[in-house]
Amino acid sequence: MTIAEDARRAREASATLATATRAAKDSALHAMADALADRTVGILAANSADLDAARGAGMATALLDRLALSADRVAGMADGLRRAAALPDPVGEVVRGSTLPNGLELRQVRVPFGVVGIIYEARPNVTADAAGLCLKSGNAVLLRGSSSAARSNEAIVAVLRDAVAAAGLPADAIQMVDSASRDSVKELMRARGLVDVLIPRGGASLIRSVVEDSTVPVIETGVGNCHVYVDEAADLEMALSIVVNAKTSRPSVCNAAESLLVHSAVADAFLAMALPALRDAGVTVHGCPEVVSLGAAAGVPVLPATEEDYAAEYLSLDLSAAVVPSLPAAVAHIRRYGSGHTEAIVTGSLEAARAFTSTVDAAAVMVNASTRFTDGGEFGFGAEIGISTQKLHARGPMGLPELTSTKYVVTGSGQIR
Amino acid sequence: MTIAEDARRAREASATLATATRAAKDSALHAMADALADRTVGILAANSADLDAARGAGMATALLDRLALSADRVAGMADGLRRAAALPDPVGEVVRGSTLPNGLELRQVRVPFGVVGIIYEARPNVTADAAGLCLKSGNAVLLRGSSSAARSNEAIVAVLRDAVAAAGLPADAIQMVDSASRDSVKELMRARGLVDVLIPRGGASLIRSVVEDSTVPVIETGVGNCHVYVDEAADLEMALSIVVNAKTSRPSVCNAAESLLVHSAVADAFLAMALPALRDAGVTVHGCPEVVSLGAAAGVPVLPATEEDYAAEYLSLDLSAAVVPSLPAAVAHIRRYGSGHTEAIVTGSLEAARAFTSTVDAAAVMVNASTRFTDGGEFGFGAEIGISTQKLHARGPMGLPELTSTKYVVTGSGQIR
Numbered sequence: 001m002t003i004a005e006d007a008r009r010a011r012e013a014s015a016t017l018a019t020a021t022r023a024a025k026d027s028a029l030h031a032m033a034d035a036l037a038d039r040t041v042g043i044l045a046a047n048s049a050d051l052d053a054a055r056g057a058g059m060a061t062a063l064l065d066r067l068a069l070s071a072d073r074v075a076g077m078a079d080g081l082r083r084a085a086a087l088p089d090p091v092g093e094v095v096r097g098s099t100l101p102n103g104l105e106l107r108q109v110r111v112p113f114g115v116v117g118i119i120y121e122a123r124p125n126v127t128a129d130a131a132g133l134c135l136k137s138g139n140a141v142l143l144r145g146s147s148s149a150a151r152s153n154e155a156i157v158a159v160l161r162d163a164v165a166a167a168g169l170p171a172d173a174i175q176m177v178d179s180a181s182r183d184s185v186k187e188l189m190r191a192r193g194l195v196d197v198l199i200p201r202g203g204a205s206l207i208r209s210v211v212e213d214s215t216v217p218v219i220e221t222g223v224g225n226c227h228v229y230v231d232e233a234a235d236l237e238m239a240l241s242i243v244v245n246a247k248t249s250r251p252s253v254c255n256a257a258e259s260l261l262v263h264s265a266v267a268d269a270f271l272a273m274a275l276p277a278l279r280d281a282g283v284t285v286h287g288c289p290e291v292v293s294l295g296a297a298a299g300v301p302v303l304p305a306t307e308e309d310y311a312a313e314y315l316s317l318d319l320s321a322a323v324v325p326s327l328p329a330a331v332a333h334i335r336r337y338g339s340g341h342t343e344a345i346v347t348g349s350l351e352a353a354r355a356f357t358s359t360v361d362a363a364a365v366m367v368n369a370s371t372r373f374t375d376g377g378e379f380g381f382g383a384e385i386g387i388s389t390q391k392l393h394a395r396g397p398m399g400l401p402e403l404t405s406t407k408y409v410v411t412g413s414g415q416i417r
Numbered sequence: 418m419t420i421a422e423d424a425r426r427a428r429e430a431s432a433t434l435a436t437a438t439r440a441a442k443d444s445a446l447h448a449m450a451d452a453l454a455d456r457t458v459g460i461l462a463a464n465s466a467d468l469d470a471a472r473g474a475g476m477a478t479a480l481l482d483r484l485a486l487s488a489d490r491v492a493g494m495a496d497g498l499r500r501a502a503a504l505p506d507p508v509g510e511v512v513r514g515s516t517l518p519n520g521l522e523l524r525q526v527r528v529p530f531g532v533v534g535i536i537y538e539a540r541p542n543v544t545a546d547a548a549g550l551c552l553k554s555g556n557a558v559l560l561r562g563s564s565s566a567a568r569s570n571e572a573i574v575a576v577l578r579d580a581v582a583a584a585g586l587p588a589d590a591i592q593m594v595d596s597a598s599r600d601s602v603k604e605l606m607r608a609r610g611l612v613d614v615l616i617p618r619g620g621a622s623l624i625r626s627v628v629e630d631s632t633v634p635v636i637e638t639g640v641g642n643c644h645v646y647v648d649e650a651a652d653l654e655m656a657l658s659i660v661v662n663a664k665t666s667r668p669s670v671c672n673a674a675e676s677l678l679v680h681s682a683v684a685d686a687f688l689a690m691a692l693p694a695l696r697d698a699g700v701t702v703h704g705c706p707e708v709v710s711l712g713a714a715a716g717v718p719v720l721p722a723t724e725e726d727y728a729a730e731y732l733s734l735d736l737s738a739a740v741v742p743s744l745p746a747a748v749a750h751i752r753r754y755g756s757g758h759t760e761a762i763v764t765g766s767l768e769a770a771r772a773f774t775s776t777v778d779a780a781a782v783m784v785n786a787s788t789r790f791t792d793g794g795e796f797g798f799g800a801e802i803g804i805s806t807q808k809l810h811a812r813g814p815m816g817l818p819e820l821t822s823t824k825y826v827v828t829g830s831g832q833i834r
Binding site for chain 1: 432435436515517521523525528530531609613614628629632634635636652655658659662663666752770774775776778779780781782783784785786787789790791795796797807808809810812813814822823824825826827828829830831832833834
């Protein structure tokens with residue numbers, strides 16, 4: 001079975017899905033949720049087999065944890081599908097409209113993309129989440145998960161397809177593509193005309209290879225080298241709380257802070273507080289010479305930062321840190337090393353806040369708030385298919401509307417030009 | 418001078434442009450318009466040299482006409498710049514916003530892309546149009562025109578750059594890249610990270626090669642195999658007027674009709690009127706066997722249509738034509754051969770109109786109106802950088818907002834997660 005054949009069947013299914021009513025899609029989502037609950041035992045058995053194989057192959061504990069399902073995690077997947085059912089249907093929304101001087105009625109209406117390809121790494125819960133959001137937005141989905149999760153993903157997809165078919169929508173709206181070979185990723189990336197958009201979710205190298213090799217349009221997601229800049233006009237207690245939260249509340253995610261920039265006017269006072277607090281929270285700081293010497297003065301060891309440190313998305317309890325002479329110098333540092341995900345300033349100065357938000361080029365810019373808030377759930381979107389770090393189509397957390405395109409519908413009474 | 422160097426200077430300029438006020442941008446646009454008027458003689462001299470070389474190389478008359486400038490055409494370019502100045506500034510528009518439960522103020526704000534690359538064919542007026550729209554939307558632009566228009570384009574860009582600099586904005590916001598070698602197109606397509614989006618404007622082969630080889634995100638434009646479907650419930654006089662207008666009012670553009678589909682219930686009556694009228698308008702019809710035999714009955718020669726005819730974007734006074742047994746058959750034909758640009762139905766039936774508009778997958782769907790209306794000017798956008806036939810980011814005519822991305826600006830008082 002080639003990807004092109006899968007994609008053609010997805011395309012057929014997408015034509016039905018594009019005109020399915022919200023009621024039909026929501027009842028399919030509820031059926032999918034119920035089926036996951038009913039068939040949890042089978043899904044966990046498949047997951048056990050994946051876990052055994054992964055342990056045998058020496059997979060690291062953190063990755064094993066991401067791969068592992070439990071009855072609670074399956075219930076969480078079912079809840080996610082029910083939440084998707086409760087969200088408004090983006091399809092059919094009139095984005096803008098007007099009556100033209102010649103009497104033509106112009107409407108720009110949201111429509112599904114058609115076929116969405118998702119390429120993702122170990123976590124099997126993405127399978128249900130992505131399938132649910134694509135179905136709700138009227139898209140057929142081709143899921144290409146990690147080979148280490150193949151049995152889990154296949155079990156989940158079999159359950160979802162049965163439920164979709166029982167609810168009267170085409171099962172081929174949800175398909176798993178062969179995860180054993182690298183060729184399936186390549187085929188997916190070359191399926192222009194059959195697949196409308198590819199969304200890679202995973203590590204930087206996966207995303208880079210998809211972005212560089214795909215002829216299918218791609219939405220780039222997720223790499224976050226996020227900075228917190230502590231301005232000279234910052235409330236230093238607030239700054240400390242934000243830095244510690246942004247770095248340590250969940251270091252493995254893309255909206256965690258990876259770098260700290262401190263205005264030289266407050267560097268002594270702030271770092272005298274922050275370096276011990278970060279050490280106590282288990283953070284290793286990689287600093288510029290000034291941070292290293294302030295660390296020595298505070299009795300906190302600071303490693304010297306390299307170029308690689310400033311560019312790193314650590315995804316761990318490491319943090320690069322530099323003292324900067326001015327806000328423009330902070331912005332220049334961010335322009336050089338940032339990944340365009342989330343950048344934060346802590347300041348009491350309106351002028352500094354305005355300068356930072358207007359000159360920093362990123363999907364999200366925070367003023368006096370943790371970088372961790374860049375998230376579809378936190379933003380109130382109700383769901384998230386990923387966080388786009390590109391500028392085309394969608395930037396930042398992507399909810400259901402970001403899984404749609406638009407169509408102009410123009411109605412007249414015989415107008416000619 | 419490599420493209421990467423050009424792009425780096427464009428990137429520098431774009432940082433200034435991104436925060437330029439509307440007033441500053443509009444006065445630069447007026448300065449550009451005035452400078453084109455003042456320096457028309459020099460531009461026409463450069464254009465004469467291009468025309469001489471093109472004639473020497475045996476360029477076809479239609480292409481020579483597209484390449485040729487006149488005082489009127491230069492004045493038209495200046496008018497275009499003044500119209501761009503009069504349009505609202507898309508930058509800074511708040512697309513959506515809310516206050517989150519935790520008190521964070523969320524704003525999604527339009528921002529420029531940064532650096533836009535435009536790859537286009539012979540017409541030198543695109544140079545000024547594209548430069549003006551990019552500047553108004555806060556983007557720096559890298560223009561890669563046709564080598565046959567190199568002298569004209571360089572003269573125009575020199576005038577525009579001088580005017581931009583005199584108005585206090587960076588001249589490097591507008592740059593021509595080497596149009597002599599194919600390598601410059603390749604370099605532009607590989608300048609990911611330096612160029613934010615590429616917009617190819619031109620023939621199908623140019624667009625295909627950019628779409629397939631570019632690692633920079635691309636907005637695909639312009640190929641139009643547009644259909645007019647005459648439904649069984651059509652007003653046949655209206656249908657005739659729309660078909661003749663869509664085919665003949667300007668056959669060389671992408672929103673011209675290339676194919677006619679007629680419901681079998683009205684095929685005899687409609688084609689008995691339409692085939693002679695199309696012949697009188699100079700149109701050659703390539704028909705299915707039924708159209709060929711109706712042509713013979715009406716004394717109008719009809720060529721037999723091949724698969725290639727149904728797939729063709731003729732851009733000439735040729736038209737493929739087929740009789741279809743039903744509306745779904747018309748939609749299936751369009752799904753098979755259409756390019757997703759503009760599809761029209763002529764019908765008096767609300768049910769047929771709803772079925773057609775909801776199941777046809779195209780940038781624009783017309784009901785009882787000519788395909789020729791798919792146009793930024795006609796849609797009231799005031800300007801058009803191209804017509805997107807892809808689903809990502811922009812679909813259909815692209816105005817100034819389509820030349821922007823967005824940024825989330827989130828303002829708090831120390832919120833952590």
